Amino acid sequence: MSFLSEDLRQKIIAELPKYPTKRAVTLPALHHVQDVLRCVPLEAIKEIAEILELHPAEVHDTMSFYGFFRDPEHKLGKNRLQVCRSLSCMLRGGEEVLAELCQKYHLQPGDTTPDGKFTLEFAECLGACEGAPCMLVNDECYLSLTTETASEVIEKLGS
Amino acid sequence: MPTFEPVLLRRVGKPNSASLETYRADGGYRALEKALRMTPAEVTETVKSAGLRGRGGAGFPTGLKWTFLPKDATTVYLAVNADESEPGTFNNRIIMEGDPHQIIEGIAIACHAIKCGTAYIYLRYEFGRSYRALKQAIEDCYAANLLGKNILGSGKDLDVYLHRGAGAYICGEETGLIESLEGKRAWPRIKPPFPAIEGLFRKPTIVNNIETLACVTHILDRGIEWFKSMGVPPDPANPRDAGSYGPKLYCVSGHVNKPGCYELPMGITARALIDDYAGGVWKGRKAKAVVPGGMSMGFLTEKELDTPLDFNGPGKVGCLGLGTAAVMVVDDQTNMVEVLYNSCRFYSHESCGQCTPCREGTAWMTKILERILDGRGQLRDIDLLLEVANGIGIIPGTTICGLSDGAAWPVKNAINKYRSDFEDWIKSGRKSTLVSLKMGGH
Missing domain, CATH: 3.10.20.600 (Ubiquitin-like (UB roll))
Incomplete structure (x- = not known):
């Protein structure tokens, strides 16, 4: 009995023909797993390694380099929110938006709400500086935010 | 000079600008048809003669880069750099979301020029809309025989794959990008060998930026003279200057x-x-x-x-x-100490950690600025910052890639051009109101 669902295994296997090496599927595989499980458990690392004919340490090495992936102790909430803190956003109040959201929802950057609805993080430049300050919600970017409009986005999230 | 007419943004913002149908109605893919009737060498020569220089940051002449591939190479890859992460930069995102077919067309033209059958677009994960626009564009191109086997009856095969990153700035460095695409940590490689000789999957590889490839489309469509009618010709006093056209x-x-x-x-x-x-x-x-x-x-x-x-x-x-x-x-109401802190924190957060001068240097510059902003700075900290900045990067020769040159330059400029902001802050002993200082998080 494998840890990863058959659906996840098939998604990973379907990536293989795109690349001349199996190892190149490491990032796509980690994305597929985290999309569903909201983190990448050790069992998943071992099974990815098995599919890609790698040592689990090689998969873990890659995974740990990218701050994007999380272990089960830091599992993401259902939604991932990232408030940009780089220069153009800082100049237009991004830091205040992040601080006020943290205060309002009783979180530190990186934390998840107790009900698992969302994780709130800071991000480095999200590449949407024309709409500073901005916030990424999963992979959709919201522009020209205030704490009020950011809160409205959060209230509308599915739990 | 004639009135300037936008080309790269011409279709962005119009209804259904990202669709294949509207793109073709506006003359799309005729540049590819034209290119496929030319030899690869002729396409390369066209791009070279137009004086196109890479739009990603380094400004290397694009056509010249293509000629560095070994003549006898059997497998060549194109790695498209869509990891746009430099603070302040969002131009590639705008055209990927709003007019992705001009990019796919540029990719297909470039692949013909460099005799490449497989291209990977390395896209930063955060660009969800770009991902969806490019994904749809690629699917539509396969259905219309603009990608896949025997494209447009030319006898050429071309596959284009989208590859999503995972939030690391260093993947915009071309060899970091290659390592990341191969499934590894994005540690830049020592050069030489340059990617054109040994790149992705150890094969000769060209890495080009999104805007650069969009320019390729328009150069083939509108011609060398059109491209060279804009911009700045080479500086006669500098024999190495290739000009700034387009x-x-x-x-x-x-x-x-x-x-x-x-x-x-x-x-x-x-x-x-x-x-x-x-x-x-x-x-x-x-x-x-x-x-x-x-x-x-x-x-x-x-x-x-x-x-x-x-x-x-x-x-x-x-x-x-x-x-x-x-x-x-x-x-003019902003203090440069706070601006520089924001910059240093970014590069410290994004240093890949491979080279000690970068990993340590960027971290210590951030810590020194934090101390100044906390009211505990000393005047000698200013020269200490400069000393660190002068020692890190490929310019002094202490690192593999240019990330720490980019971290050091704002430090040098800020201190040389705005030194009094630093001296006044330190002498006043005041504390910054920047909220992130209290929240931590490197």
Whole structure:
């Protein structure tokens, strides 16, 4: 009995023909797993390694380099929110938006709400500086935010 | 000079601009048809003669890069750099979301020129809309025989795959990108060998930026003379200068009234860009500092704003270069110590950790600035910052890639051009109100 669902295994296997090496599927595989499980458990690392004919340490090495992936102790909430803190956003109040959201929802950057609805993080430049300050919600970017409009986005999230 | 007509942004914002149908109705893919009737060498020569230089930051001549591939190479890859992450930069995102087919067409033309059958687009994960627009565009191209086997009956096969990153700035460095695509940590490689000799999966590889490839489409469509009718010719006093031709997507953000992406002939001055297009500095204030081309390029002072934003301009006033041509405006009510802290923290967070001078240098510069902002700075900290900045990077020769040159340049510029901001802050002993200082998180 494998840890990863058959659906996840098939998604990973379907990536293989795109690349001349199996190892190149490491990032796509980690994305597929985290999309569903909201983190990448050790069992998943071992099974990815098995599919890609790698040592689990090689998969873990890659995974740990990218701050994007999380272990089960830091599992993401259902939604991932990232408030940009780089220069153009800082100049237009991004830091205040992040601080006020943290205060309002009783979180530190990186934390998840107790009900698992969302994780709130800071991000480095999200590449949407024309709409500073901005916030990424999963992979959709919201522009020209205030704490009020950011809160409205959060209230509308599915739990 | 004739009135400038935008080309890269021409279709962005129009209804269904991302669809294959509207793209073809506007003349799309005729440049590819034209290119497929030419030999690969003729296409390369066209791009070379147009004087196109890479739009991603380094400004290397694109056609010349293509000629570095070994003549007898059997497998060649194109790695498309869509990891746009330099603070202030969003031009590639605008065209990927709004007009992705001009990019796919450029990819197909480039692949014909370099005899490549497989291209990978390395896209930063955060660009969800770009991902969906490119994914749809690629699917539609396969259905229309613009990608896949025997494209447009030419006998050429071409596969294009989208590969999503995972939030690491270093993947924009071309060999970091290659390592990441191979499924490893994105540690840049020692060069040589350059990717054109040994790149992705150890095969000869060309890495080109999104805007660069969009320019390739328009050069094939409109011709060399069209491209060279815009911009700045080579400086006669500099025999190594390849000129700064063509249109450029300038991003403007920060303290301006109308932040946005503006397409203009290469060489507009920072002042004209800010005042005539971006609506001027906000709240009726003056600019104190202007980043000319992404955070890593340093700062222009108010007096230096008449600098032309071409490949040579920013370097003449002590900046690192044109970079990505992403302009960030800082108003005269802002203190440069806080601005520099934001910059140093970014590079420290994004250092890949492979080279000690970068990993340690960027971290210590951030810590020194934190101490100053906490009211505990000493005047000797200013020269200490400069000493660290002067020791890290490929310019002093202590690191593999240029990340820490980009981290060091804003430090050098800020201290050399705004030293009194640092001295006054340290002497006053005041504490910054920047909230992130209290929240931590490197």
